[in-house]
Amino acid sequence: MKSKFKPVFNFIFGPVPSRRLGVSLGVDLMPHKTCSLDCVYCECGKTTHLTTKRKEYTPFDQIRKELDIFLSSHPHLDSITFSGSGEPTLHLGIGEIIKYLKKDYPEYSISVLTNGTLFHSLEVRDAVAQADRIIASFDAASDTVFRTINRPHPSIDLQEMVEGLAALKKECSNQVWMEIFIVPGHNDDDHELKQIQGAMDIIKPHQIHINTLDRPGTEDWVQPITQEVLKRIQACMHNVSVVDHAKHAAFPDEFSGDLLDMVLSTVKRRPCTAEDISEITGADLNKINQHLDILLKNGEVVKKKMPRGTFFSRI
Numbered sequence: 001m002k003s004k005f006k007p008v009f010n011f012i013f014g015p016v017p018s019r020r021l022g023v024s025l026g027v028d029l030m031p032h033k034t035c036s037l038d039c040v041y042c043e044c045g046k047t048t049h050l051t052t053k054r055k056e057y058t059p060f061d062q063i064r065k066e067l068d069i070f071l072s073s074h075p076h077l078d079s080i081t082f083s084g085s086g087e088p089t090l091h092l093g094i095g096e097i098i099k100y101l102k103k104d105y106p107e108y109s110i111s112v113l114t115n116g117t118l119f120h121s122l123e124v125r126d127a128v129a130q131a132d133r134i135i136a137s138f139d140a141a142s143d144t145v146f147r148t149i150n151r152p153h154p155s156i157d158l159q160e161m162v163e164g165l166a167a168l169k170k171e172c173s174n175q176v177w178m179e180i181f182i183v184p185g186h187n188d189d190d191h192e193l194k195q196i197q198g199a200m201d202i203i204k205p206h207q208i209h210i211n212t213l214d215r216p217g218t219e220d221w222v223q224p225i226t227q228e229v230l231k232r233i234q235a236c237m238h239n240v241s242v243v244d245h246a247k248h249a250a251f252p253d254e255f256s257g258d259l260l261d262m263v264l265s266t267v268k269r270r271p272c273t274a275e276d277i278s279e280i281t282g283a284d285l286n287k288i289n290q291h292l293d294i295l296l297k298n299g300e301v302v303k304k305k306m307p308r309g310t311f312f313s314r315i
């Protein structure tokens with residue numbers, strides 16, 4: 001459906017608060033939903049364009065223009081983070097955009113959230129080499145589990161993926177973190193966890209984070225981990241920390257920009273409750289609910305009940 005609202009920014013969103021990254025401005029290089037994987041837990045919905053082809057999916061000049069507009073006032077940010085509607089390393093211009101940010105805005109730290117599937121290519125490793133932090137997902141070490149959870153493009157080889165990630169860590173002077181999303185019943189048994197630890201021993205990341213379902217994923221059957229599963233993970237794996245989903249505000253005072261635009265661009269990238277958005281923006285909950293009602297009535301968003309609350313997400 002064509003949106004009735006004309007957004008201020010098409011390729012950047014937030015800033016959003018992140019426990020790991022602090023106040024984070026999102027840069028979304030990919031059209032929804034273009035990715036080399038189709039993860040069952042993906043918060044952006046089902047992959048509609050499953051590909052490993054690298055190209056300039058969105059125009060470099062427009063991304064740079066939006067970044068210049070936003071960054072010209074030198075706002076406080078802890079990270080400029082490449083993430084959003086698909087796999088950012090599929091964008092052929094990611095290296096150029098990182099280089100331009102490093103040159104024109106050297107005060108900012110750059111993070112890349114990636115699914116790690118393309119690092120067997122030296123060109124892709126070189127493209128992200130100047131990022132301060134690369135956070136790559138790795139959810140399975142056996143082929144069957146990989147195909148069940150991540151539903152990869154047929155050309156992706158798990159062994160090559162591990163080798164690519166290990167080469168990235170070896171060549172890159174900056175931080176390489178790994179994130180393992182636990183899907184109970186699939187990658188939480190001792191055998192799979194030990195194999196994942198084996199892959200981590202080869203990659204040798206600086207940090208390993210365990211993630212779990214916090215908001216609606218693509219498949220309804222994916223469940224969050226229990227304390228019992230968490231204990232099993234900590235017994236099978238070394239030095240893992242659990243991603244903390246507690247919220248904190250991105251803006252010290254109430255957000256002063258276009259709130260409707262902020263609400264829409266946030267829920268377009270990841271499902272959020274009204275309370276999440278109120279915490280991110282510092283805006284009054286009633287005001288957020290009024291904006292969400294407008295977006296619901298105009299068919300811009302849908303809502304879904306989950307144990308943590310009612311989530312709003314893109315159609």
Ligand code: SF4
Binds near residue numbers: 036038041047085
């Ligand atoms: S979770 Fe990330 S890697 Fe997986 S389908 Fe979604 S965007 Fe792609």
